[in-house]
Amino acid sequence: MAGGGATGGSVQTDTYAGARGWLLLPAWVTLGILTLAPLAIMLVYSFLTKEFRGGVIWEFSLDAYDQFFFDRGLFGDAPPQIEWTYIGIFWRSIWQAGLATLLSLLIGFPTAYFIATRPEKQRALWVFLVTIPYWVNLLIRTVSMKFLLRDQGPLNEGLMALGVISEPLTIVNTNLAVQLGLFYSYLPFMVLPIYAAVERYNFALSEAAADLYAPRWTILRRILIPAVKPGILAGCILVFVPSLGSFLAPDLLGGARNFMIGSLIEEQFKGNAGNWPFGAAASMILLTMVLILLIVSARQSQKEAR
Amino acid sequence: MATRPYDLRRYPGFLGITILCLVILYAPLLVVTIYSFNSSPSITNWEEFSFRWYVDVFTGPESDKFKQAAWNSLIIAIIAATTATTIATLAATAVLRAGRFRLRTLSIGLISLPLMVPEIVTAVATLIFFNAIAFERGLMTILLAHIAFCIPFAYMPISARMQGIEATYEQAAQDLYATRRQAFTRILLPLMMPGIVSGFILAFIISLDDFIITNFVKGAGVETLPTAIFGAVKQGIKPNIMAISTLLLAVSIVMVTLSWIIGRKDKTS
Numbered sequence: 001m002a003g004g005g006a007t008g009g010s011v012q013t014d015t016y017a018g019a020r021g022w023l024l025l026p027a028w029v030t031l032g033i034l035t036l037a038p039l040a041i042m043l044v045y046s047f048l049t050k051e052f053r054g055g056v057i058w059e060f061s062l063d064a065y066d067q068f069f070f071d072r073g074l075f076g077d078a079p080p081q082i083e084w085t086y087i088g089i090f091w092r093s094i095w096q097a098g099l100a101t102l103l104s105l106l107i108g109f110p111t112a113y114f115i116a117t118r119p120e121k122q123r124a125l126w127v128f129l130v131t132i133p134y135w136v137n138l139l140i141r142t143v144s145m146k147f148l149l150r151d152q153g154p155l156n157e158g159l160m161a162l163g164v165i166s167e168p169l170t171i172v173n174t175n176l177a178v179q180l181g182l183f184y185s186y187l188p189f190m191v192l193p194i195y196a197a198v199e200r201y202n203f204a205l206s207e208a209a210a211d212l213y214a215p216r217w218t219i220l221r222r223i224l225i226p227a228v229k230p231g232i233l234a235g236c237i238l239v240f241v242p243s244l245g246s247f248l249a250p251d252l253l254g255g256a257r258n259f260m261i262g263s264l265i266e267e268q269f270k271g272n273a274g275n276w277p278f279g280a281a282a283s284m285i286l287l288t289m290v291l292i293l294l295i296v297s298a299r300q301s302q303k304e305a306r
Numbered sequence: 307m308a309t310r311p312y313d314l315r316r317y318p319g320f321l322g323i324t325i326l327c328l329v330i331l332y333a334p335l336l337v338v339t340i341y342s343f344n345s346s347p348s349i350t351n352w353e354e355f356s357f358r359w360y361v362d363v364f365t366g367p368e369s370d371k372f373k374q375a376a377w378n379s380l381i382i383a384i385i386a387a388t389t390a391t392t393i394a395t396l397a398a399t400a401v402l403r404a405g406r407f408r409l410r411t412l413s414i415g416l417i418s419l420p421l422m423v424p425e426i427v428t429a430v431a432t433l434i435f436f437n438a439i440a441f442e443r444g445l446m447t448i449l450l451a452h453i454a455f456c457i458p459f460a461y462m463p464i465s466a467r468m469q470g471i472e473a474t475y476e477q478a479a480q481d482l483y484a485t486r487r488q489a490f491t492r493i494l495l496p497l498m499m500p501g502i503v504s505g506f507i508l509a510f511i512i513s514l515d516d517f518i519i520t521n522f523v524k525g526a527g528v529e530t531l532p533t534a535i536f537g538a539v540k541q542g543i544k545p546n547i548m549a550i551s552t553l554l555l556a557v558s559i560v561m562v563t564l565s566w567i568i569g570r571k572d573k574t575s
Binding site for chain 2: 013014015016017018019020022023024026027028030031032034035036037038039041042045055107108110111113114115117124128129130131132133135136137138139140141143144145146147148152153154180183184187203206207210216217219220241242244245246247248252261262265266269270276279280283286287290291294
């Protein structure tokens, strides 16, 4: 590495040090105004009083968080009890996103491993094949999934024609459909980091284990998987986080019974419920959960790297 | 290890799962593409091959709505991707070519922020922001929101490319009395081009793709292609929607393939 050889790996120089302020200004202004400021204002809105049918009244209030966590009866004067409705929706979202992540891992790990062990020239093509669908519009992919899975859809027709089933399977509007939709939405995020980790894995370790008479699957479990664990962890985070707040898959594939966080929040701004502070509070709770998860996993991977 | 009776790297079943994975990924898209050529107005029964619904997309009763939406999507994607790519190129130069400085780590964090915040939260925050400053919702609000979330997607390939370019080229230019500006525009920028093009294409697709944020910040009656399609799908999947989907699918695949080929050429040369 030429230039800043001391920076360890990446090329880094100070050629443009004098202009760095001007170079960074557009990014700071754009993201400061359009990303940071909105998040701050959202926090403020979550502590305001709701205006009926959307909007807020500029008056401090804890109502949004109170409504999220406590049930005070129909007239608001009963002794507060824990309100399970919204915690339940969050819990179901965590559960759904978790199962979708597991499904992605079960299919994504063997796929990533298979690709990483292809001859070097073929790998790029395999990775390309797995990532193409990701670049197709998410809405179109979700609609396509619904078209394929619906009761009179090609999947059921095909299975019935083959005589595998005699009556159509109901998949749309079930939890399974949501998990399949989420899996379909974010699978490349699972495959790519695991692929990168397996590609760097030193197969001499497997050779050594085999020389010591370790069976093939023991090598996988005891040597390979621990070695590529950071990649697996990264993949799980990258699938779990967007799944948690997703809107399209639960809305189009899950139907009314499979409500998730995304639909709960959307309803506060688009639907008839129209409670902006509550929507802001639910968003804050989701954001906090995601940030804690990201910080914990970053700590974890730092620890592993040491 | 020629003596070993089997290949250690191979695990039985992994090929099968990989094929299953590709089938799951492509089956829905293939099925919709095939059914978009079905002449029947019903989406269940196959009648015969026809371009009927493609004609309907361009001349049918809903064509004006979809044409307007497609136009909006295209304009927004071009402006948002161009702006985001420019901002990302400048920021990458500062982060990778301007030495170490205090705000460096924070700048990297800020640029990747839109990737870490769940999309629905960004959507809510942006809507509330425009409401708080009494900015009327319309095409402009969609465009501003798109510029912001396109920046990290443009930044990734650009910074990856810049990390691969040795600084000796610019140093040589400066040794030969090129100004800093000349070193940037005549040396660094041309070398960066493949990364910049990939960044632009990525940002363009991401903008074209977005539904959730657009749905929150758009004004009443203003539609992009995804919001128009979502509105139509809520009434049930119709054959003309499948034709539009197939067209959009083709555009995405062509653009990604293009970006992939540019990236590969770049590595081999």
